[in-house]
Amino acid sequence: MSTDHTDPKWKHDGIRVIRADQLDTNTPQTPGMNRAAAIDFARAGAQKLWAGTVHIHANAKTGAHHHGALESVIYVVKGKARMRWGEKLEFTAEAGPGDFIFVPPYVPHQEINALADQPLECVLVRSDGQATAVNLDIEPVEKPETVLWIDPLHKG
Numbered sequence: 300m301s302t303d304h305t306d307p308k309w310k311h312d313g314i315r316v317i318r319a320d321q322l323d324t325n326t327p328q329t330p331g332m333n334r335a336a337a338i339d340f341a342r343a344g345a346q347k348l349w350a351g352t353v354h355i356h357a358n359a360k361t362g363a364h365h366h367g368a369l370e371s372v373i374y375v376v377k378g379k380a381r382m383r384w385g386e387k388l389e390f391t392a393e394a395g396p397g398d399f400i401f402v403p404p405y406v407p408h409q410e411i412n413a414l415a416d417q418p419l420e421c422v423l424v425r426s427d428g429q430a431t432a433v434n435l436d437i438e439p440v441e442k443p444e445t446v447l448w449i450d451p452l453h454k455g
Contacts, residue, residue: 327432331361340428378419388439
């Protein structure tokens with residue numbers, strides 16, 4: 300990679316700004332949510348990540364799904380996210396604005412907008428330049444167990 304400041308390569312192979320009105324909804328979808336890609340291989344040449352937005356309408360939920368071998372990070376911008384996960388979606392946790400959610404590879408999960416009167420808006424980042432969504436047919440348990448995660452570095 301050249302460090303020559305006059306190298307014209309940087310003009311087109313350097314920083315990219317993807318405007319909010321330029322997001323691409325032609326990405327794998329899961330019923331109950333709208334995903335839109337901002338950064339991926341096709342649009343920005345990203346080799347190791349995918350980033351975009353997720354919008355879930357008030358009082359709505361997605362279908363159960365996982366993202367294969369990819370790791371996902373969800374950042375809650377607005378609203379309240381209720382996540383369910385597990386083989387029967389038997390576990391649950393909630394996150395609000397400013398909170399991050401980590402979803403490991405192959406974990407069956409469902410996103411739920413926990414608020415009846417406003418949309419849930421999130422930013423999503425995945426560990427590969429291609430989007431993967433595997434929709435699942437899961438009969439969830441009636442009453443999931445609430446899980447409070449304790450950061451191993453901040454137990455006290």
